[in-house]
Amino acid sequence: MKVLVTGGIGYIGSHTCIAMIEAGIEPIILDNLSNSKLAVLDRIETLTSIRPVFYQGDVRDQDKLDLIFSEHEISSVIHFAGLKSVGESVAKPLEYFDNNVNGSLVLARSMRKAGVKSIVFSSSATVYGDPKVVPISENSPTGATTNPYGRSKYIVEQCFSDLFAAEPLWSITLLRYFNPVGAHPSGLIGEDPQGMPNNLMPFIAQVAVGRRDFLAVFGDDYDTVDGTGVRDYIHVMDVAAGHIAALKIVGEKAGLHIYNLGTGQGRSVLEMLDAFSLACGKTLPYQILPRRAGDIAQCWASTEKAQQELDWHATRTLNEMAADTWNWQSKNPQGYSDC
Template sequence: MKNRIIITGGCGYIGSHTVIALIEHDFEVIIIDDLSNSNEQVLERIKKITGVKPKLLNIDLKNSFLAENAFRYNKDIDAVIHFAAHKAVSESVQKPLMYYQNNLCALVNTLMAMEKYNINNFIFSSSATVYGNPKTLPIKESNETQRPFSPYGNTKKMAEEIIDDVVKANPNLRAISLRYFNPIGAHQSGMIGELPNGIPNNLMPYITQTAIGKRDKLMVFGNDYPTKDGTPIRDYIHVVDLAEAHVLALNRIFSKEKDHNLEIFNLGTGEGYSVLEVIEAFQKVTKQKLNYEITERRDGDVPKLYANVDKANDILGWRAKMGLEDMISHSWQWEEYYHLEKKN
């Protein structure tokens, strides 16, 4: 029998790539997604890549009744991977209540349904934003978490605290929290990638949409940070590498090995690139000239974030395999594919 995995937010950017990785590793996947920042068409793309069209439950997990029903009518679930959340830093600063309601209520309702139906394996999609403005770099899991600069980041910090409380109260529950740094890139097939609604909040889709002509200009938010060129430095990780880490996290949970009932792992490359370095690399790799403008800082951004990933290397056996050029070329391949698809 295949292990059955519920993936909340599985039609989204990271969720959909993880669905592909799980199917390729012979897991059965059930997606729960309200499609608020994703598109049902991703299911057909997943089928083209894997030969399998995963089941979708179009459900808003903020609704506790609907969340409980989703678990009631889908039996024999072995684990849940929880992606479902709003994720834009700047939007969260403007709409904090929307973020607290969505990100925390969906998590609580999911954990309550798991408890009711005796599902004891949980992987949480967390973020490096829980470290706030770190005092030391590279960031280790042992670094103290701080009050993040954005409500989005704070929902991730609060979520980890909720999960920690729940595993202490329920010794049968095992949880792994994966703290992502900056996922970019797209599937190597070019058929699936990041597709945000409206103006992108993340750098790479903003770059590719500007290069393809969908956006007139790329806005670079601030060049007065204490970095080598004044723009923020981030640890960019290929989304396919990130997806593979979820497979390894599941394997660890199913193996029954653990240091604690809640284990935490950083996922990054350990290398930082500034915004201007990514722009220059994109122009070099794709031969596309980017129209960009330096503007005011964006609320919620910190100067530098990059990871120490020794723990994920040593315990999960996970390593990022793809570099910045792969991330850029695959992102551009996806943007061209989607643009051509829309034209036709």
């Protein structure tokens, strides 16, 4: 079984490619290297003894996509490629809509041309906006997004939903991630953001390894357990396992399939900081700063649907998330630049 993986050497994509190879699925990777490094391919090969087929290119390049579909008998697509920073999206909304929405439409057109009608889309819990009730189920209201990143994911979901309504032979799976963290337990691959980290865990890791002076905590006046934002953090290897389950169980079934990928438990920023301090064996400095535009107070997932229909649930603990992140960062202080 060959599966095209867009953004396949990025953070979540690379971990999923390893899980795919271990499950006997052959990934064909397309990545434009805007937020990833070629060294990831070497490390995937080290871990699996298989070097995936790789194409360097942009998901908005229809000619490149058509070439890939013509050269391989691809049965499904996992679509990770996209910009992913909430804060950056507020400053660069047009870039986010062009990359995330337009890129998805170009991909869908190329898939239809090739007769490939199975896709697993990397969506996000941001489509739920600022939830009135937690935990959030797949039936919770969507669309009241608070930032352009979330809106781009919501728009793509609507595009795919409309595509299925018009062409019901498609199998379209929308996986709404909450907050992936952690790294492969080997420490060979992990999250390596370009420039200033936009997500919590890599920022903490860079403080721990000495690349940053302190953790910036944006807001301590939310109505949460300690005033800091609360999120559902899930180990990236559990997220990868969710994609394998989706491919195997609903990837060949016509339908619009929607699942949350989370742990079902919310953790505050300071709770995550404490867990990481325990993992690295030292107290980490932080400073309270004003809230960021587009942030919400809290969200965490209801995971019952994925458990029932995909036979999937997150298994890794908060301590494992912190320990695996520290194992990656301590072995690779400068990320893949150490290669």
